Every structure is written in structure tokens, then in C-alpha cells.
Amino acid sequence: MLEIREYEDIIQIRMSREWEGKALYWVAAYLVDGLLIDTGCAHTAAELVDFLADKKLSMVVNTHSHEDHVGGNALIQQSFSVPVHAAPASLPTIAGNPFMYPYQEFVWGRPAPSQALPIPAVIATPRYSFDVMATPGHADGHVVLLEKNRGWCFSGDIFARENPKFIRPEEDMGETCLSLEKILAVAPDKLVLFTSVGRIVENGRAALEENIRYLRELARKARVLQQQGSSEPEIVAELFGGEHLFAQMTDGQYTTANLIRSVLKMTC
Helix, strand or coil: CEEEEEECCEEEEEECCEECCEECCCEEEEEECCEEECCCCHHHHHHHHHHHCCCCCCEEECCCCCHHHHCCHHHHHHHHCCCEEECHHHHHHHHCCCCCCHHHHHHCCCCCCCCCEECCCEEECCCCEEEEEECCCCCCCCEEEEECCCCEEEEECCCCCCCCCCECCCCCHHHHHHHHHHHHHHCCCCCEEEECCCCEECCHHHHHHHHHHHHHHHHHHHHHHHHCCCCHHHHHHHHHCCCCCHHHHCCCCCEHHHHHHHHCCCCC
16 A cells, blocks of 8 residues: 655655555655655555656665664565665664564565665765765664755654654663654754654654654663663553553553653663
8 A cells, every 4th residue: 555645856655555445554655856765664665666657766785784764675675776874783684584473474575685885974866965864763774865965854753753652672761862853953953753654744853853852761760660660561551551551562562661761771
């Protein structure tokens, strides 16, 4: 299932596996001036290739190596013979056969291995220039693309929403805060965020600032409760009313407990 939206010179491609007539979980890729940023999941790879058939695709960038961002790589390379670029830390996962939980295979599918090249510091298209910024926190090898002249930031998963309620166990909220500050330090005043969950956030600077504020305040509250003797489940219950439903849906991978555990380690 694909949904298409245009914003200025950018085409947003929202993709999801369809199940009983409904979208399971939307992910977004972006096409701008021949550059495709992320390729969605394996379940929608064929639909994506069909959509791209007349779009003069010249290059692909993966913001990171998770299965909902690289699932179309192999079929796109086979169909269009275009280069795929990603951060060096992402290359082994993209080329390999990583472990996946049943929910991941069901919702997104297993990406076919593909060969990606190390991403340069700047991605140039005929009309635009994108600075590539290392932004760890959500995943090793995560990058964002920033077009300063237009105020566009393709944020991958380093920013999805201002107030996250659950994260994967490997995510590092301290690193995420530092990455968000890094973006703010170089981004223009007018900043639009193009997120991988399909949100286009026009007041991007305010959104990043709110995300940082939220995480720091959450860390402060969690530390107070910890110092008062509260256990991790008690902190989750006090601050969020209990564990999120996604914990059960994702074999215990996306949890509020992971978020609390991570913010308690924050030093920034």
C-alpha cells in the first residue's frame, strides 16, 4: 500500500503492508531531484519500484539499516542500477541477514541483502546540496540529510515525535539529545522536518527543542523517583500509567521501560 504526497519539490512516499484492508504501520521515503531517501520495507518493495519507474531515479540514501528503511534496496538496485549509500556502520547489516523478531517479519518483511557504498559528506543533486550528518542515538550509523538553503531536514528516526513513549532496547536517549542539538546548531531558522513515520513538521526547530526538553524533564522526574526508592516498573507506572501496548505487540522490544532505562543514564 502506497500513499503519495507532494511538498514543495519533494515527493513523500508512505508505505505499509496491507492487512485485511488496513495499513499495519506506515513508513515514509522521500524523493527529491532524483535522490531517494530510504526505501521502506520489503513488503512494499515491488510497489515502490513500480512507482519509481518513470521518476528518473539516480541515487538512494539509507538513513540507517533498520528493516523499514532498507527493504526496497535490492529490488531498486536490480531494477534501476543506481548506487545506494549509507554510513559505514550500517553497511554490514544492509549486506547481511540480521536477526529479526516475528513481528518485524510480519509487519515489514525481511530485506534482501544489498550492497551499499559509504556515504559522502555531501550529497549533490542537479539542484540541491545535502549535508550528511552523523546522528547516533536511534541506531549506529544513523544519518540525517540537511539542505540548508531550503531548510529541509530528512530526519530518519532520530526525530519522530516530540514526546516518545517507548523505544528499542539499543536506543540511547543521551546520544539522541546530542544529535538533536547538533542539528539545531547548524540548521537555518526555518527548518522543516521530513520524518520516517510520515510526519512533515514545518516548525522543525521548535519540535527538536521540545523533544530535547521532554527527554531531559523525563530524566529528571525518573531520577527523583529512583532516588526515592522506586523500581523501574514503579517509575513506568508513575510517569506513564504502565507499560505501553507496543511491548506486547513487539515481543518486548518497543517498551516504555527501555525509555526509562535510557533516560536514567543521560548525562546531558
